Amino acid sequence: MRAIVQEHYGSTDALRIRDVEQPETAHDEVLVRVRAAGVDRGVWHLMTGRPYPxxxxGYGLRAPKNPVPGMDLAGVVEATGKDVTGFRPGDEVFGVGTGAFAEYARAPQDTLAPKPSNLTFEQAGVVATSGTAALQALRDHGQVEPGQSVLVIGASGGVGTFAxxxxxxxxxxxTAVCSASKVDLVRSLGADRIMDYEREDFADGRRHYDVILDIGGNSSLSRLRRALAPKGRLVIAGGETGGRWLGGTDRQIRARVLSPFVSQTLTTFISRANHDDLMILKRMIEDGKVTPIVDRTYPLSEVPKAIRYLEEGHARGKIAIAA
Ligand SMILES: NC(=O)c1ccc[n+]([C@@H]2O[C@H](COP(=O)([O-])OP(=O)(O)OC[C@H]3O[C@@H](n4cnc5c(N)ncnc54)[C@H](OP(=O)(O)O)[C@@H]3O)[C@@H](O)[C@H]2O)c1
Known part of the structure; x- marks a missing residue:
């Protein structure tokens, strides 16, 4: 099968398109004929091996343990391991697997769900990681309740458009924070108020939010806290600095350390895709409450180009790969 292969950590120059063996699946795994895959920051971290932690x-000390990159996928079940009970060959699925930048990938049954019936494969292929991150950030860590005010910083990107x-x-x-060129997109997602981060300061003291979800821009903790209600919850999803050792996670660590000493809750998380949350996203998508936003789609041979576009950090929603 054709696949993108990476034998060492590095830039997109480390990626090659090759013919390789189809992956072997474990008893609880599904072999998926990939129709589309998603590109996100996790892919970039595993390609570069940065930050070093x-x-x-477990992703490989000197080189990636899985030479075929790519995690998010949508496709058709080709075969199932003997312990797989939820899927059969021919089922259309989406979720997280290993080696998604290829014609076939393997995926544990626990990180797959039936594809939302109203989505194309390209739309479905970009949902799992970013959709799950947004869901878990708001529900589990932000503990958002109806009527609360929520500030989403980085609203126009992969996670933000779901959030x-x-x-x-x-x-x-x-209230959504994004650049001027994305205001229309973010308004179309239903945001009540939009702030262009080049012209407005969300921390000018005029508003205080019950929950802040910080996904982009690397604002300092003091700025974020200034915009947060006295008993509010700050959830830091990420923010890239390119640092080799911490890659921006130092803010997250400091937030956790400070949280017990202040009235606000300052937290962070690492999202985990799972079947139940994928089913929640599927139902919300089929009910028309959530629509994945696909900015660009690249063919498998152009994965390096797709990752370079991601690296620029200004995609409108998600980037897809059509296998
Ligand atoms: N904790 C987790 O489990 C988890 C899961 C997924 C992702 N993440 C992390 O979350 C971060 C974002 O991921 P993503 O996939 O959403 O990335 P993305 O698609 O590249 O989006 C990043 C966003 O940041 C915005 N941005 C840039 N500068 C900004 C500023 N000064 N103020 C406000 N927004 C700004 C960009 O908006 P404009 O284009 O409008 O400038 C863009 O929408 C990454 O660091 C990723 O590693 C964490």
């Missing part, structure tokens, strides 16, 4: 987290829609669907009043 990624390598210690705005999910927060609105949960009954929150949403």
């Amino acid at each position: 990624v390598r210690l987290a 705005v829609q999910l927060a609105k669907a949960g009954g929150a009043e949403v």
